[in-house]
Amino acid sequence: MTSTIRTGNGAANTAAIKQLFSRYKIMALLIAIAIIWAFFSWKTEGGFVTPRNLSNLLRQMSVTGILACGMVLVIIAGEIDLSVGSLLGLLGGVAAILNVTHNLPLPLNLFLVLTLGLLLGLFNGYLTAYMRIPSFIVGLGGMLAFRGVLLGITGGLTIAPVSSDLVYLGQGYLPASFGVALVIVLFVLALALTWRQRANRARHALPVPPLWRDAIKVALIGAVLLAFVRTLNSYDGIPVPVLLLLALLGLFSYVTTQTVFGRRIYSVGSNMEATRLSGVNVQSVKLWVFGIMGVMCALAGLVNTARLAAGSPSSGSMGELDAIAACFIGGTSMRGGSGTIYGALIGALVMASLDNGMSMLDVGTYWQMIVKGSILMLAVWVDVSTRSGR
Incomplete structure (x- = not known):
């Protein structure tokens, strides 16, 4: 009898822990980042948290972050794309060739590379959605094919040096005054969104959080933004790739939470058959999700080529691992x-x-x-264990 009670209590405690972790997963990730930074700061005697290294860290993160913006949509839709690393390398190599060999102006170069990324992404989506080839196989084939094309067009050689205007995309910094203006704009935006959320909840007769709680939340957002910009301005300013990543964060967050297309992506990943029966063109949704992924590969390839000031035949190697891992670590479910x-x-x-x-x-x-x-593997295990039994 006693053992039965203990077993029941243990199961209840485990369920409570799972529920708590699922609800505050992002908070757990932020705590994990703080621990990682504290450990490396200790081991490097403070060198890890210097403004210069944090600026380099965020610039390095931008390539993986851009890929993750597209990959998270693909995974939410219940698919996977293993070709993104090779596609990043191919599109970055094309950008370098157009810049170095053909001397195309930067706007035309950007347009051609982004268009090519969209077309190749749509091609992957067509094979997956309309030809019904599993996305795992499409991605695996693309991983090999795109890398082969890259080696072919570059001859296995590094294409360099790229022009200074292209390099600015990956190595440039924004003026300090722009950073201050960005803090003000983002703080006002956070204040407006919080107030709008309170008004919407009140209009629909839903519980409204205490005013002091929202005030503390907005104050914390302002403090984080101020510390972020002051740290980067104390070095050379906000890196251009970081600004691009912030813009993508805002754009994709709006698309996924405020648009019909975004809701359909979640619906397709949750229950594709029910979504299809409700009248949604599931194939079209998957097609455009892969198209967006192709554009993100193009952006990441441009930033990577600009950051290295060259197009390398090995660029993007293992990039798909970093992008997929970033999504799973950040709470994206492998089930879609x-x-x-x-x-x-x-x-x-x-x-x-x-x-x-x-x-x-x-x-x-x-x-x-x-x-x-x-x-x-740990991130996937956490996802499986916290969702089991639901």
Whole structure:
């Protein structure tokens, strides 16, 4: 009898822990980032948290973060894309060739590369949605084919040097005054959105949180924004790739939460057959999700080429692992139908922090791969364990 009661209490405690972790997963990730930063700061005697290194860290994170913005939509829709690393390398190589060999002006270069990324993404989506080839196989084939095309067009050689205007996309910094203006704009936006949320809840007769709670939330957002900009301005300013990532965060968060297309992505991943029977063109949704992924690969390829000031035939290698891991770490479910853009970017920050910190400590490449692979498996295990029994 006693053992039965203990077993019941243990199951109840486990369920409570799972529910608590699921509800505050993002908070747990932020605490994990704080622990990672504290550990590397201790081991590097403060070198990890200097403004210069944090600026480099965020710039390094931008490539994985851009890929994660597209990958999270693909996974929410119940699919996977293993070709993103090779596609990033191919599109970055095309950008370098157009810049170095053909001397195309930057706007035309950007247009052509982004268009090519969209077309290749739509091609992957067509094979998956309309030809009914499993996305895993489409991605695996693309991983090999795109890398082969990249090696072919570059001859296996690095294409360099790219022009200074292209380099600015990956290495440039914004003036300090722009950073201050950005803080003001984002703080006012957070204030307006919080007030709008309170008004909407009151209009629909839903419980409205105490005013002091929302005031503390907005104050914390303002403090984080101010610390973020002051830290980066104390070095050279906000890196251009970081600004691009912030813009994508806002855009994709709006699409996934405020548009019909965004709701359909979640619906397709949650229950594709029910969504189809309700009149939604499931194939079209999946087609355009892969198209968006192709555009994100193009943006990431441009930023990566600009950051390296060259197009390398090895660019994007293992990029798909970082992007997928960032999504899973950030709370995106491998089953589809669940995930957030900001969660994926926090996951990308976790991966970039580990890469940066282990590189500063001169940890062997094989250990870095072991750690990243283990974290990916841990993230999936957490997803499975916290959702089991639902």
